[in-house]
Amino acid sequence: MQQFDNASAGDIVLSLADRIIENRAYLSEIDGKIGDGDHGVNMAKGFGMAADRIRGNDMSLATAFDTLGTVLMTEIGGSMGPLYGVMFTQFAETIEGSSSIDAGTFSAMLTNGLDGIQSIGSAKVGDKTLLDTLVPAIEAFDAANAGGKPFPEALDALVVAAEKGRDSTKDLVARIGRASRLGERSVGVLDAGATSCALILETLALGAKQKLQLSATVGR
């Protein structure tokens, strides 16, 4: 059975924070072309604050996601605070009762995160938002899983679809949020939320694959 331990996987969230902080300037730069230019600043601030609370506390993945979601929701604000905040909080709620995480749990986690986002926002796929990354990524993961692919391969499919989804935003006209005021002028630029969402999914998939490998080598 391909699964990894929830209890020892909280450090995946530290990798997420590192990745977002590394991309602080890049995310702000692409946001600046059609938005405020503060996406990287706000994301790095929130993920950094969460990492400070997680580091050294040997958290489960569920607790680390909850910590991150709570910080984003209660301390960051803007649009990304509630959107990512609710996503990570939903991730946490989905897996908190599972001692180990298999492909089915992972899929339920992603789907609940998406449901949370859709319960507060009104964007649809094609509106040039993070949903253009998240929705196809979940679909690809589920399709690979349903097709009998091993968990790590389903994670690879998730990453490929997330990156493709992110890149699709370049040709889209923004239909929601501040960039939507630009109309056609928003074409030709990646959406900052779709880009940060791809970074999050890539890092999450990589972390999960490393944990799966570790579980396999210790013979569980």
Place this chain on the structure above:
Amino acid sequence: MQRFINNPDEVVEDTVKGFVKAHADLVRLGSNPRVIAARHAPVGGKVGVITGGGSGHEPAFIGYTGRNMLDAVAVGELFSSPTAKSFLDAAREANGGKGVVCLYGNYAGDNMNVKMAIKLAAKEDIEIATVVANDDVCSAPPEEREKRRGVAGEIFMWKCAGAKAALGAGLQEVQAIAQRAIDNCRSIGVGLGPCTLPAVGHPNFVIEPGTMEVGIGHHGEPGVRVEPLKPAAEIAREMVKVVLDDHALAAGTEVAVLVSGLGATPVNELYILNDTIETEVSRRGLTIHKTYIGNYFTSLEMVGATLTVMALDTELKRLLDVDVDCPARL
């Protein structure tokens, strides 16, 4: 541009600290440092009136906290919505047991954070009713009015609702008057120069020298067109035309007029605009009951101005005339 700041990441904290020190007779810091509450709030038996929004628009939003105005305000980062927690804490500071109205502008982040705050408040039996301001004419066509942004018309909405609540009205009545006030407002912005978030360090957008952007938003959202800069009288005529063409008002209607600078425009230029605005509004058969000129709702150091016209009825006029005591001049 040279600025009076300490740390670019702590601009909001430092603003709030100085604000509370200056106006301690009227306001206090909430238990959440991202909430400003009126000194008197909450008033038992009175509907609480709150708002919230990104910083950088001072004196909005915090400067409108006070007697017969807002009871509490949630404070966001520069140009960024306050958190759901801050909206919730503002509602807590304002709650006198009769519910709270949250009167805010139509922006994606604010909509989401208020929605979440309503859910959180319901868990502790605080009822929050909302009105979403959408007075900015150029931000969407009339058939998509629900997509329009909220701008300086929010001040009239707060003033009418604040007065109504102070006079003892119930939650639904306060919500209804706020809705009517904002429905009666139309606004337009004209931008002559951009602004810069200190932590970002370069302007958010470009306005080429010799041009102006008609219909610009409060954060530099692009307007409906870029044109060569014209004399003030022509710009003022165009502003009045956009605002009044969107709002078929019968001759004889009384109106309130608000001309606000966007941060870096000198106040004398607002008077130059108003010289023509007054002529044009009167020429259309409308009667100006009251005119407000100054920096009421700014956008950091943007160069430009907004015009808001609110149509008055007997009740709105009476509420607009109720005395208030808040840090901003009204």
